Amino acid sequence: MAGIIYNWGGWTFEPAEWRLAGAAGAPVSLPKRTLDLLAMLLDRAPSLVTKDEILAHVWRGSVVEEGNIAFHIATLRKTLDTGGPSCIETVRGRGYRFAAPVTRHEPVSSPPALSQPVSGPDDALSAPSAAERRAARRRRSRLPVWSTLMLTILIGGIGWISLAHEAPPLRAVTVLPASDGLAELVAARLEQDTSLQTRVGTPGPDGEDPVEAGKRLKAEAILTLSVDRSADPWRVLAEVTRTRDQVRLWSWLFSVSAGEPGVSNAGIAARVAAGLGRHLQLARATGAGRMVNPAAYDLSLQAREQWRQRTPHTVQQAIALYERAIALDPEFARAYAGLADCYNLTMSGLPPGVRYPRALEYAEKAVALDPDDAAGHTSLAFLRYKFEWRWNEADVEFSRAIALDPKYALARHWYGEFLGLMGRYDEAITQLRLAIDLEPQSLAILSDLIPPLLRAGRVAEARAVVEAAATTNPNWAVIPYRMAEVLEAEGRERESVESRWRWMLLSGASLEAVDRLRTGYLEGGLAGMTRAEIAGYLQVEAATPGAWLNATLLSRLYARLGERAPALHWLDVALDRREDAAILLLTSPDYDSLRGEPEFNRQLARLGLTPLAPARVSESRR
Numbered sequence: 001m002a003g004i005i006y007n008w009g010g011w012t013f014e015p016a017e018w019r020l021a022g023a024a025g026a027p028v029s030l031p032k033r034t035l036d037l038l039a040m041l042l043d044r045a046p047s048l049v050t051k052d053e054i055l056a057h058v059w060r061g062s063v064v065e066e067g068n069i070a071f072h073i074a075t076l077r078k079t080l081d082t083g084g085p086s087c088i089e090t091v092r093g094r095g096y097r098f099a100a101p102v103t104r105h106e107p108v109s110s111p112p113a114l115s116q117p118v119s120g121p122d123d124a125l126s127a128p129s130a131a132e133r134r135a136a137r138r139r140r141s142r143l144p145v146w147s148t149l150m151l152t153i154l155i156g157g158i159g160w161i162s163l164a165h166e167a168p169p170l171r172a173v174t175v176l177p178a179s180d181g182l183a184e185l186v187a188a189r190l191e192q193d194t195s196l197q198t199r200v201g202t203p204g205p206d207g208e209d210p211v212e213a214g215k216r217l218k219a220e221a222i223l224t225l226s227v228d229r230s231a232d233p234w235r236v237l238a239e240v241t242r243t244r245d246q247v248r249l250w251s252w253l254f255s256v257s258a259g260e261p262g263v264s265n266a267g268i269a270a271r272v273a274a275g276l277g278r279h280l281q282l283a284r285a286t287g288a289g290r291m292v293n294p295a296a297y298d299l300s301l302q303a304r305e306q307w308r309q310r311t312p313h314t315v316q317q318a319i320a321l322y323e324r325a326i327a328l329d330p331e332f333a334r335a336y337a338g339l340a341d342c343y344n345l346t347m348s349g350l351p352p353g354v355r356y357p358r359a360l361e362y363a364e365k366a367v368a369l370d371p372d373d374a375a376g377h378t379s380l381a382f383l384r385y386k387f388e389w390r391w392n393e394a395d396v397e398f399s400r401a402i403a404l405d406p407k408y409a410l411a412r413h414w415y416g417e418f419l420g421l422m423g424r425y426d427e428a429i430t431q432l433r434l435a436i437d438l439e440p441q442s443l444a445i446l447s448d449l450i451p452p453l454l455r456a457g458r459v460a461e462a463r464a465v466v467e468a469a470a471t472t473n474p475n476w477a478v479i480p481y482r483m484a485e486v487l488e489a490e491g492r493e494r495e496s497v498e499s500r501w502r503w504m505l506l507s508g509a510s511l512e513a514v515d516r517l518r519t520g521y522l523e524g525g526l527a528g529m530t531r532a533e534i535a536g537y538l539q540v541e542a543a544t545p546g547a548w549l550n551a552t553l554l555s556r557l558y559a560r561l562g563e564r565a566p567a568l569h570w571l572d573v574a575l576d577r578r579e580d581a582a583i584l585l586l587t588s589p590d591y592d593s594l595r596g597e598p599e600f601n602r603q604l605a606r607l608g609l610t611p612l613a614p615a616r617v618s619e620s621r622r
Contacts, residue, residue, distance in 0.1 A: 006042045008102045009087065011080060015039045028079060033058055034072045041088065045098035048091055051508075055313050069096075070477070070508045077511050090510035092540070093349070093548075170249065172197035173240060174219035176210060182225055182265045185440065186238075189273035192407070193301060196276075214243030221249060223276075227268065238272045250276060266439060270308075274301040293329035300325045300335050307342060310444060312349030315342050333370035336362045340379035341410070344386060351548055352578050356387040374405035382414050385421075389582055389607050394418060409438035413445045420452035423587050423612045428452040443469050443476055450482045455587060459489045477506035497521055497529060530557050552581040556590040567591075568599050575603065582607055 006013045012021045018035055020028045030038075036058045041049055054069050073096060077086050087100035173196050175183040183200045190198040201217045214222040221242045228235040233255040240250040252275045256268065277297070292300075303321035306314040319342045325335040342348060343359035360383055366376030381397030384390045398415035401408060416431030432449040439445060446469040453462040466482045473479070480503040487496035501514045513536065520532030534557050540547050541554070551574035558567035571594075574581035585591060585600075586609055594600040595611065604611060 004043075004104050006102055006104055008042075008098075008100045009080075009082075013038060013042060030075065030079065031072075033068075034075050037069070037072050038076055041096060041098040042102055045100075045102045048095055048097045050095035052095075052313055052316075054095065070506050073508075074505050074511070081511070086511055088510075090508065090513070170196065170221055170240070170242075172199075172220045173223050174199055174201045174214065174217050174221070175223045175225070176201050176213055177203045178225040178227075180265055181440065182227065182269065185265050185269035186223065186225060186272050188438065189269045190276065192409075193273045194277045210239075210241050211243060211246050214241065219243055225272070236268055236272070238275070240276065252276075266442060270305055274298075274305065277301060292332055292334075296325040296329035296332050296335065299328070300332070300338060303335075303338055307338065307345075308442075308444070310345065310347045312347065315345060315348040318342050331369055333366045333373050334375050336369065337366035337373070337375035337379045340366060340376075340383070344379060344382045346549075346580060349548070352387065356383065356578075359383045359387070372404055374401040374408040374411050377401035377404065378408065378411040378414060381411075381418075385418055386583060387578065391422065391608060407438055409435045409442070409445070412438065413442075413448065416452070417448045420448075420455070421583050421587055423455075425452045425456035429456065429458075443472055443478070446472075447478045447482055450485060454485060454489050455589070459486065462486050462489070477503055479503075480506065493526065497526070527561060530560055533557055546577060549579055551577055552579040552584070555581055556584075556588070559591050559593050562593040564594060564597060567594060568597070568603075571600075571603055575606065585609065586612060 040057055051069055077088055080087050089097050089099040175187045177183050187198045187200045190196050204213050210222045210224050221240050224239050226237045235255055237253045241248050299321045303318040306318040322335050322339045325332055340359045340362035343355040363379035367380060377397050378401040381394045384397055385394035401411040412431045412435035416428045420428035429452050435445045446465055449465050450462045463486050466486050470479050480499045484496045484499035487499055504514050516532050517529050521529035537550055537554050541550050551570050555567050555570035555574050571581055585604055
């Protein structure tokens with residue numbers, strides 16, 4: 001690929017030179033990741049390139065969300081498309097292909113030395129060139145041992161060292177205060193994920209030595225944190241020093257890209273906790289009093305971080321990691337609960353018929369192995385309502401999980417989501433606020449807090465929440481979706497639909513699909529846009545009967561239009577397929593036009609639900 005020149009529609013791309021030029025020959029500057037993606041699509045044209053292949057090639061080894069692909073695809077389309085069909089085709093749910101005719105030819109003469117790619121936001125984590133590595137080796141030969149080690153870690157991107165391999169077991173650590181609440185987050189993650197007793201120390205005088213701080217605080221060991229945000233990538237240094245003999249037990253220097261999805265203090269805290277847990281092999285004892293296999297525990301920490309990204313790609317990675325953990329420790333209850341949570345998620349991309357039996361098997365296994373662990377009961381509670389529609393049993397299981405571990409954030413998160421779907425908005429908001437206290441920068445929890453706030457008429461609070469989430473990661477696809485809901489509640493229709501279009505692009509929709517909705521809106525307002533959406537989903541249904549969530553989406557769209565007969569028809573289909581319409585019927589504003597209809601009440605009765613009192617329904621319309 002590197003020695004080939006590509007031509008199409010007046011464009012020329014030379015991967016060996018990282019040179020993209022238009023018809024007039026003028027070079028066009030794009031980020032390196034965008035050019036990587038373009039090179040891959042051109043090399044494979046006209047074949048399909050799946051999202052998983054793109055993630056594995058363009059983001060080699062990094063954990064990123066699929067929304068990153070959509071962002072770079074949108075950048076390419078905006079640059080390359082000059083009217084008419086786009087040169088890049090979206091294959092819904094699969095990936096992309098370069099659709100324009102492409103010619104390939106070898107350069108006339110040998111290419112010059114590889115030039116640097118155009119600077120872009122993703123360049124910070126790119127590998128150094130051969131010349132840079134040779135120069136670095138010459139510099140390192142003149143550096144002291146400690147500086148050499150630091151430079152090696154930085155060039156490698158990530159690494160940790162132990163300065164006390166034979167240290168006795170560490171029982172407790174005090175985290176010294178750091179900026180932006182990072183210390184509190186690290187302490188919470190260590191408390192949650194390891195057997196360490198953890199607290200945050202009180203601030204001392206400026207410039208206080210960590211060992212002196214440890215003596216002042218009567219701490220067994222001190223954990224210090226520093227984050228250098230002066231350049232991309234950020235550099236994070238975490239060190240643990242034992243107070244009594246001033247021995248540095250552990251030091252870890254790692255880099256994170258400022259543009260990497262999910263990069264936040266919460267993400268940094270999770271990495272620090274995982275790294276220290278791996279180094280000291282500190283797994284929390286199970287309720288049955290047994291210790292987890294350290295290697296299995298390590299894999300479970302990695303799996304949970306993948307799962308938190310909530311994309312089909314990262315959930316599949318989490319499943320593989322949990323399966324490896326269970327192979328090492330077949331009685332590791334929390335790994336089974338983690339597997340159940342993977343299959344519980346709609347965002348896994350797997351159909352309900354695949355997800356439900358596996359989620360049930362693993363959740364029941366987790367509870368059987370450790371009935372006193374909140375994780376298994378949380379997994380079981382989620383599937384009780386999500387798949388089985390056993391609302392009362394779900395309520396009991398969630399309450400049991402919280403009683404077992406009031407600090408298990410996922411139990412409060414999913415219980416809050418459940419309560420909101422049941423129309424118990426104030427209780428839902430309370431549980432979700434408690435979950436946020438436990439995981440302050442969890443985008444998933446912040447996102448799920450917005451619907452009950454809106455349905456309780458607390459629009460200003462919902463705006464504050466979505467704005468806080470946007471400061472953490474504005475490119476997470478769910479952010480513009482939730483912002484669209486808030487804007488709609490505020491009566492700002494045009495801004496709301498534009499935010500929805502942005503959500504679609506970040507979620508992988510093609511520019512053509514968004515343009516169809518934009519045209520529908522310009523010609524017929526919200527009703528015109530909704531009819532354009534319906535036409536698209538009917539095409540999907542015709543091509544792939546039973547497509548994922550298609551009947552739910554059609555029932556909601558027809559209900560928005562007030563077209564009751566097709567709305568009720570597709571609602572019947574959705575329930576027969578056991579889609580998500582079942583958990584939305586009671587409170588989703590989309591179905592307001594059907595409320596009071598005998599057939600709609602029959603559907604609720606089929607689910608074991610009764611209509612909300614009129615006062616509760618009116619709250620969701622305020």
